[in-house]
Amino acid sequence: MGDPKDNKVNTSDAKNKETSTSSTNQQPVTVGTTSTTENNTVEQKITRPEPMLELILLFWIDEDDSGRKMFSESCQTRLQNIMKSSWYDTTIHKVHCPPIQAIHEIGPIITNWTNKYGGKDKIKTREIGVFSHSANDGPISYHTNNVPPAPGWPSQMAITGGWDAIDFNWKYPAMCVFYGCNSGRDSTNGFAKRLSALNNFKDIVIWGQSTSSYPSFIPDYRVTTAARSMNIGWDVGPTYMVGGNGGEGWKATSPSTSYPPANPLFYFKNGVKIGGTHQGIFNDHR
Amino acid sequence: MIIGKVQNILFILILFVILQGCDMFEDTPEPVFKVYGDPSILEKMIINVENSINDARYPGYPVSKVQTQLYKGKQQSFQNMVVISYAIYFSYENQVNKLIFDNLMGNKQGHINHIYVFKKDDGIYLKYYGLESDIQKKVGPTSETTITLEEYFKMNGILDEQDQRIYKNRFFDFFDPDTQVYYLQPLDKETIEYFKGLSLEEKKKYGLPTDYLKQMDLSEGELKELLKLSKEN
Numbered sequence: 001m002g003d004p005k006d007n008k009v010n011t012s013d014a015k016n017k018e019t020s021t022s023s024t025n026q027q028p029v030t031v032g033t034t035s036t037t038e039n040n041t042v043e044q045k046i047t048r049p050e051p052m053l054e055l056i057l058l059f060w061i062d063e064d065d066s067g068r069k070m071f072s073e074s075c076q077t078r079l080q081n082i083m084k085s086s087w088y089d090t091t092i093h094k095v096h097c098p099p100i101q102a103i104h105e106i107g108p109i110i111t112n113w114t115n116k117y118g119g120k121d122k123i124k125t126r127e128i129g130v131f132s133h134s135a136n137d138g139p140i141s142y143h144t145n146n147v148p149p150a151p152g153w154p155s156q157m158a159i160t161g162g163w164d165a166i167d168f169n170w171k172y173p174a175m176c177v178f179y180g181c182n183s184g185r186d187s188t189n190g191f192a193k194r195l196s197a198l199n200n201f202k203d204i205v206i207w208g209q210s211t212s213s214y215p216s217f218i219p220d221y222r223v224t225t226a227a228r229s230m231n232i233g234w235d236v237g238p239t240y241m242v243g244g245n246g247g248e249g250w251k252a253t254s255p256s257t258s259y260p261p262a263n264p265l266f267y268f269k270n271g272v273k274i275g276g277t278h279q280g281i282f283n284d285h286r
Numbered sequence: 287m288i289i290g291k292v293q294n295i296l297f298i299l300i301l302f303v304i305l306q307g308c309d310m311f312e313d314t315p316e317p318v319f320k321v322y323g324d325p326s327i328l329e330k331m332i333i334n335v336e337n338s339i340n341d342a343r344y345p346g347y348p349v350s351k352v353q354t355q356l357y358k359g360k361q362q363s364f365q366n367m368v369v370i371s372y373a374i375y376f377s378y379e380n381q382v383n384k385l386i387f388d389n390l391m392g393n394k395q396g397h398i399n400h401i402y403v404f405k406k407d408d409g410i411y412l413k414y415y416g417l418e419s420d421i422q423k424k425v426g427p428t429s430e431t432t433i434t435l436e437e438y439f440k441m442n443g444i445l446d447e448q449d450q451r452i453y454k455n456r457f458f459d460f461f462d463p464d465t466q467v468y469y470l471q472p473l474d475k476e477t478i479e480y481f482k483g484l485s486l487e488e489k490k491k492y493g494l495p496t497d498y499l500k501q502m503d504l505s506e507g508e509l510k511e512l513l514k515l516s517k518e519n
Binding site for chain 2: 135136137140142151152153154155156181182184185186187188189210211212243245246263264266271272273274275276
């Protein structure tokens, strides 16, 4: 058949053939007559719409910080889980893990990748993830000031003129996940909650951590090792940033006791919390 | 003997670090707040500090307490643990404003909690420094100028009388730092409306703290079912 986007149909087989509905078995058949001329070959171009591509960008903060390995490894785990997903199709889904030094890089990077794949009519954004430190004003880049800065600190980007100015070019449905501490608190100044009320996040589900987040080997419980707590041993096994409570670090390394369940990620849509669960719902290697 | 000592030191070191995570400062107390400024201005000021924390009883919901740092020129002293964010309510005579910021420097060397008060164009401003090194660089969250209470309510869309009363208290009242306790902040009205519109099954999955459920105007049967579920969990 050749290229499915440029099919050529040879009609010469139909030459001098005639079919009729008056056939004996009463089956409805189309009647048609072709040219009686010899070698009557017609090339007919059939075009099918190209499938819309889907962009997935997993950002992680790449700066001199004790959390750096946790961010990069959690990002890699999410990448691998996406690539192992039943829905993943290499011809449609374009996944990248850009390391960033400032939060204000997110908007231009989305635009760059969108243009790289042919522009907004060819690709839509299916998922955004941000692996970083975070708080009520969102992800933090300690060493690079953001433009525009949040009202509190330049380490965070302002919602007005910053987050609300990004053209995400969403596919519907889509998701946006902030894996850093306290990014999804259900309070009036909660970050994910405030973003979800913005026009450029309309109808998008935004996830954030309800509490502080910690590294874990699995998404639904807080399970780690002493090695990882010393910021080594990151290359062994997957990494998830899961919600946890202070003072439960010992339990998280201790197989003899039950591991602490991960505190939920809360998810918001159009300014309201619509649910909460651990990230294993969408991000799990098992 | 020496090996034993090394093992002990290593064990303590490991024990210390495994308590750390993204919240690297979870066992470090916050430094006390200090307010600097012209005494003639400070004696007409009230500065109340609200700090928000993570409370394992209400994960993801706002828990905070308000403590007075400065009351008509007199400084108070208090220390808290693992603060996520601060909201500084301040008044100068009958003028008010608020400065909100995340506690980003809690895990940094040289962390301080300094507030500088200054006057500019007849208005009073606050500037916060979270690191010693920020004082020279003059880097830190800065408030807007003081305005009247009525202007503040109007600018921030605070229309509900009960909300106005809470704000007024936080701008002008004395909150004894030693007697204040953390409490669960009220849920916002949009979330209450959304929750009430859910079916019972959806409400069960939503996971609201029982304190919120009790404050809602839910039917007796629904409330009973939801509280029963909370107890089971």
